Amino acid sequence: MKLYDWSIAPNPRRVRMYLAERDIDIEIIQAGAPDQLDLHDWFLKLNPRRRVPLLELDDGTHIGEAMAICRYFEAAQPASDLFGRDARETGLVEMWEREADSSGLQAGGEHVRNAHPAFKDRALPGYAEPTPQIAELAERGRMRYLDFLKRIDQQLADCEFLAGNIFTVADITAFCTIDFWRKFRLPIPKDAEHLQRWFDAVSQRPSTDA
Ligand SMILES: N[C@@H](CCC(=O)N[C@@H](CS)C(=O)NCC(=O)O)C(=O)O
Numbered sequence: 001m002k003l004y005d006w007s008i009a010p011n012p013r014r015v016r017m018y019l020a021e022r023d024i025d026i027e028i029i030q031a032g033a034p035d036q037l038d039l040h041d042w043f044l045k046l047n048p049r050r051r052v053p054l055l056e057l058d059d060g061t062h063i064g065e066a067m068a069i070c071r072y073f074e075a076a077q078p079a080s081d082l083f084g085r086d087a088r089e090t091g092l093v094e095m096w097e098r099e100a101d102s103s104g105l106q107a108g109g110e111h112v113r114n115a116h117p118a119f120k121d122r123a124l125p126g127y128a129e130p131t132p133q134i135a136e137l138a139e140r141g142r143m144r145y146l147d148f149l150k151r152i153d154q155q156l157a158d159c160e161f162l163a164g165n166i167f168t169v170a171d172i173t174a175f176c177t178i179d180f181w182r183k184f185r186l187p188i189p190k191d192a193e194h195l196q197r198w199f200d201a202v203s204q205r206p207s208t209d210a
Pocket residue numbers: 006009010011012037038039050051052053064065066067124125126127
């Protein structure tokens with residue numbers, strides 16, 4: 001089994017963090033160079049979805065999408081607490097994980113990929129054809145992302161972690177999101193004290209180095 005990774009990218013980091021939290025050790029192959037904005041040609045031929053992360057099973061099956069890969073390991077091995085311990089927690093984890101992905105990771109990407117000159121004609125990941133930047137989407141993505149930060153700051157006023165008092169995949173997706181987009185002029189707002197407290201605590205986890 002192999003995981004195709006790209007050390008600089010936030011989506012494969014979600015899987016690396018999950019695997020590290022679970023002490024699962026698998027072969028990791030870099031599908032892109034750390035100083036380039038394109039995945040390697042051999043990987044683009046191997047994976048028509050043109051995106052990482054990608055898990056390759058021993059029978060050759062390919063599974064893409066960060067959370068689908070984590071779910072594979074939950075099913076293939078004894079389940080962990082990272083998706084919740086009971087029905088209530090499972091629902092909350094799913095809700096916050098999806099929120100962190102769509103309103104956080106994707107909204108930040110909508111801003112950065114439509115605004116940053118490095119992504120000219122590459123506004124969407126995973127397309128072979130040019131995808132032009134749209135200035136209005138950059139603005140809307142920023143608005144969505146800042147609103148997401150505000151909402152999770154409010155949520156973290158009452159909870160240690162996003163879905164309650166245990167660390168879950170919702171925290172993994174939110175952490176990889178915020179740690180990545182803060183490098184692109186989308187920092188944690190100064191008045192988001194609960195979010196900052198959570199971010200500092202999660203940063204201490206050894207899995208963030210994976
Ligand atoms: N929803 C997908 C997103 C995958 C994705 O967008 N990956 C990015 C790296 S973070 C990628 O492969 N980008 C390729 C590109 O920009 O061409 C997931 O959860 O894995």
